Amino acid sequence: MEIELIIFDFDGVLVDSEYIAAQILAQQFTKYGVDISLPTTLNRYVGISYSRLHQWVSDEIGSHSATDFLKETENLTIDAHQQKLRATDHIKPTLKKIQQQTCIATNSPAEILQHKINITKMDDFFSQEKIFHGSMVKNPKPAPDLFLHAASAHKIQANKCLVIEDSVIGVHAAKSANMTVLGYTGASHCLNNQVHEADLQKAGAHHIFNDMRELQSIIEKLENE
CATH class of the missing domain: 3.40.50.1000 (HAD superfamily/HAD-like)
Structure with a gap:
């Protein structure tokens, strides 16, 4: 070849970076009343595009809350990256x-x-x-x-x-x-x-x-x- x-x-x-981001995402789902385990979150999250992530979050918590959810998640993830990435x-x-x-x-x-x-x-x-x-x-x-x-x-x-x-x-x-x-x-x-x-x-x-x-x-x- x-x-x-x-x-x-x-x-x-x-x-x-994937484990850091998935941990925070799973915690956010819990905060918003959605019971999703970390392994399940990892399985669905790894490699996903932003548009598909937005759709997934909208399906779970409703489209009216998805934007706030993702902005909070992004800010938490950036903070975590500063410490752990x-x-x-x-x-x-x-x-x-x-x-x-x-x-x-x-x-x-x-x-x-x-x-x-x-x-x-x-x-x-x-x-x-x-x-x-x-x-x-x-x-x-x-x-x-x-x-x-x-x-x-x-x-x-x-x-x-x-x-x-x-x-x-x-x-x-x-x-x-x-x-x-x-x-x-x-x-x-x-x-x-x-x-x-x-x-x-x-x-x-x-x-x-x-x-x-x-x-x-x-x-x-x-x-x-």
Whole structure:
């Protein structure tokens, strides 16, 4: 396989943020009288676009309260990020070793994404033109549009892109874009790794790994296939 561009999802791949956000979301649901467990919240939340999150919240508490709910949740999450958010273990040394072009493609809203990038100093590795978020396309993940937009911006064919994803939604998007995708299960939101691995494999992930130190060798093996 010829790999010219490696596309990283952001939350749960480059930064360990999904568990933080899902905890707060579950607490908010409880505050608003909705009984949803943390594992259920994680299962539904990981990889979701903002529009789908808004619809989910509206279905649970009513559309009249959804905007306030999400604004409160966003503010609480930003506060939590300031205290707890970290880059994924071993990701920065791994990024330094990668020879191919790299970029980010995420459903995370632009303003919140930038906040997380600033905290984790991911801007040391990704300039603004290397960051693609869901609002840049009409249909974010699980549609292929965002990945295809990132590839097009680099003038690289989809079949020469490798995607790193932690969610079933993201894997579906990459497969729909005709891209090879790896499933990453090393972040803290993967409460049951075997189940999560099976879900990613079923969705079409080419390979599953849980340690970013493995990524370079996986890339090299793919290039020799």
